[in-house]
Amino acid sequence: MRVRIGRLLGGGALALACSAPFYLGPFALYLLAEILAWGLFALAFDLLYGYAGMLSLGQSVFFGVGAYAAALGLLHSGLGGGAALFLALGVTTLLSLGLGTLLVRVRSHGFIVLTLALAVIFYLAALNLRGLTGGDDGLSVSVPLTPRWDYFVNLAAVVIVFGGARWLVRTPLGLALQLVRENPRRAASLGYGVGSLRLLAFTLSGLLSGLAGVLYLYTAQFVSPELLDWPTAANPLIWTLFGGAGTLSGPLLGTGILLLAREWLSSWWSYGYPILVGILIILVVRFAPQGLWGLTKRWRSLR
Amino acid sequence: MGLGEHLAFQALNGVVWGLILSLMALGLNLIYGVLKIINVAHGGLYMLGAVLAWALTPLLGFGPALLLAALAVGLLGMALEVTVLRPVEDRPVMTIIVTFGLLLLLEHLVLLFFGGAPRSLPLPAVLSFSLPLFGLHYPGYRLIVALLAGLVAGGLWLLLHRTRLGLKVRAVAQSRELALALGLPLAKIYLVTFGLGAALAGLAGALTAPLVSVSYRMGDPVLVSAFVVVVVGGLGELEGAALAAIALGVLEGLLAVWTSPTLARVLALAMMSLTLLARPTGLFRRGLPEPESWA
Numbered sequence: 012m013r014v015r016i017g018r019l020l021g022g023g024a025l026a027l028a029c030s031a032p033f034y035l036g037p038f039a040l041y042l043l044a045e046i047l048a049w050g051l052f053a054l055a056f057d058l059l060y061g062y063a064g065m066l067s068l069g070q071s072v073f074f075g076v077g078a079y080a081a082a083l084g085l086l087h088s089g090l091g092g093g094a095a096l097f098l099a100l101g102v103t104t105l106l107s108l109g110l111g112t113l114l115v116r117v118r119s120h121g122f123i124v125l126t127l128a129l130a131v132i133f134y135l136a137a138l139n140l141r142g143l144t145g146g147d148d149g150l151s152v153s154v155p156l157t158p159r160w161d162y163f164v165n166l167a168a169v170v171i172v173f174g175g176a177r178w179l180v181r182t183p184l185g186l187a188l189q190l191v192r193e194n195p196r197r198a199a200s201l202g203y204g205v206g207s208l209r210l211l212a213f214t215l216s217g218l219l220s221g222l223a224g225v226l227y228l229y230t231a232q233f234v235s236p237e238l239l240d241w242p243t244a245a246n247p248l249i250w251t252l253f254g255g256a257g258t259l260s261g262p263l264l265g266t267g268i269l270l271l272a273r274e275w276l277s278s279w280w281s282y283g284y285p286i287l288v289g290i291l292i293i294l295v296v297r298f299a300p301q302g303l304w305g306l307t308k309r310w311r312s313l314r
Numbered sequence: 315m316g317l318g319e320h321l322a323f324q325a326l327n328g329v330v331w332g333l334i335l336s337l338m339a340l341g342l343n344l345i346y347g348v349l350k351i352i353n354v355a356h357g358g359l360y361m362l363g364a365v366l367a368w369a370l371t372p373l374l375g376f377g378p379a380l381l382l383a384a385l386a387v388g389l390l391g392m393a394l395e396v397t398v399l400r401p402v403e404d405r406p407v408m409t410i411i412v413t414f415g416l417l418l419l420l421e422h423l424v425l426l427f428f429g430g431a432p433r434s435l436p437l438p439a440v441l442s443f444s445l446p447l448f449g450l451h452y453p454g455y456r457l458i459v460a461l462l463a464g465l466v467a468g469g470l471w472l473l474l475h476r477t478r479l480g481l482k483v484r485a486v487a488q489s490r491e492l493a494l495a496l497g498l499p500l501a502k503i504y505l506v507t508f509g510l511g512a513a514l515a516g517l518a519g520a521l522t523a524p525l526v527s528v529s530y531r532m533g534d535p536v537l538v539s540a541f542v543v544v545v546v547g548g549l550g551e552l553e554g555a556a557l558a559a560i561a562l563g564v565l566e567g568l569l570a571v572w573t574s575p576t577l578a579r580v581l582a583l584a585m586m587s588l589t590l591l592a593r594p595t596g597l598f599r600r601g602l603p604e605p606e607s608w609a
Contacts, residue, residue: 066410124544125587127541128538128541128542128583132580132584132587135577135579138576139580245414252411282425282426285418286422288415288418289415290419291415292414292418293398293412293419296411296412297401297402297412
């Protein structure tokens with residue numbers, strides 16, 4: 012029964028999402044498209060943190076580099092939207108593979124601090140390289156996509172990645188990743204290559220974060236160095252935690268609710284969102300460490 | 315100013331900045347050593363110290379404002395430890411997230427009540443003098459800051475190594491279970507340690523207030539530097555953190571002779587981080603590496 016209810020809800024949400032462009036105004040559609048891009052970012056973060064157990068505060072690096080690579084491809088190389096997308100994916104994959112090779116050597120707190128330092132280093136370097144990144148002003152691009160098509164592109168990307176991730180976490184490989192999260196020592200003694208599994212998770216998360224960055228660029232048509240800084244990387248952590256870490260629906264749910272809340276709050280109390288989020292994080296960790304999705308699970312098992 | 319003087323000036327600046335940073339790093343590392351918490355809110359406590367010093371100086375004068383700011387931040391830290399942190403203290407990653415929530419709250423409550431515009435705290439006339447040093451006129455207040463920071467760090471060492479309280483704190487840092495078995499009041503020691511660490515952050519912020527512009531986000535870059543320094547020095551190794559802080563300060567100062575300050579910061583952070591790849595447990599860490607603690 013439980014499974015069917017879940018599928019019903021998922022199918023309903025998908026049907027609503029597919030038909031949204033036909034009854035929503037342009038601003039609401041833009042907001043939804045942006046939420047989808049950020050939701051994908053949160054999903055990429057959750058694969059790394061919720062499934063492989065690596066808390067990174069530097070995923071903004073891949074989000075921002077993806078967005079910048081696509082923007083530079085569009086502006087300087089005369090690439091089309093599709094080619095720029097693939098260029099950006101190639102760049103972020105190589106970057107996350109390279110940085111991951113170094114980073115997986117360092118464990119727990121060292122990893123958290125190094126990813127944080129990485130985000131700051133990339134942000135400050137981008138601020139400094141005005142010629143390439145536009146410095147404080149950022150770069151504007153015009154993407155040959157109508158808002159409606161842009162929305163559908165984002166939706167398709169989220170659906171495909173969600174489906175792929177759902178498949179992945181149930182394969183033996185996905186289960187091995189979760190074993191590494193739960194007990195790295197046992198994983199190692201069972202013969203799993205803990206380092207390679209972590210590297211795989213890091214690269215995959217980097218690639219998907221880059222994809223999210225490109226989708227964000229195509230929606231917002233603007234990129235600036237702030238996208239690389241660590242507060243950008245802290246966002247998916249907040250959204251994922253709120254929705255439910257270690258689940259696939261949780262990050263999407265959390266991103267949707269919190270970004271809608273930000274939009275709603277910003278209209279009448281501009282300081283409200285960070286204060287709300289600060290209080291919310293403390294309460295969620297204290298009373299519902301599994302997030303919203305965990306709460307619904309608890310509720311379902313009570314019945 | 316020739317290259318020699320420029321180098322000396324920047325190296326001195328680096329030492330001063332490194333000593334301030336070491337106050338931050340000592341607090342952060344003390345809290346980590348005893349409570350096993352990575353306190354992301356430390357940047358917020360630093361900022362609060364500076365803001366309080368800015369707000370209280372016109373009422374009380376600079377010296378008392380400095381002390382009161384450190385004291386108030388220490389008390390706030392104790393209150394936060396009891397109310398917010400205690401329930402999640404046994405889950406390391408959760409404490410990172412909770413203290414991040416605290417950082418957001420602190421920063422934006424200050425933004426709400428204090429405004430976003432950067433403020434400057436003018437130095438009292440008594441303190442704005444300069445001393446001839448290595449053939450240049452070095453601002454005297456910076457030397458006073460360095461001296462005070464060094465004294466406080468030394469005082470902390472004495473507190474930890476020459477008093478009964480310090481003995482208890484070190485016992486808990488060494489083995490929580492054994493300390494508990496010996497009947498040490500764990501909750502009280504946690505409280506005192508967190509308060510002490512917070513007060514150090516508040517003091518660092520208050521001391522820096524006349525040197526930089528005071529605003530609600532001023533703690534973020536300092537927090538990042540302090541984190542890097544603590545991990546590079548070795549988690550839980552107080553002397554290591556202090557040394558790494560001074561090294562980072564001097565490195566950043568000297569690099570700024572040749573490049574822009576931003577690029578100097580990038581290079582210094584990158585160089586410090588690279589040492590972690592060679593020694594993943596930190597430069598000065600003695601004994602076994604930390605067990606994996608992700609949960």
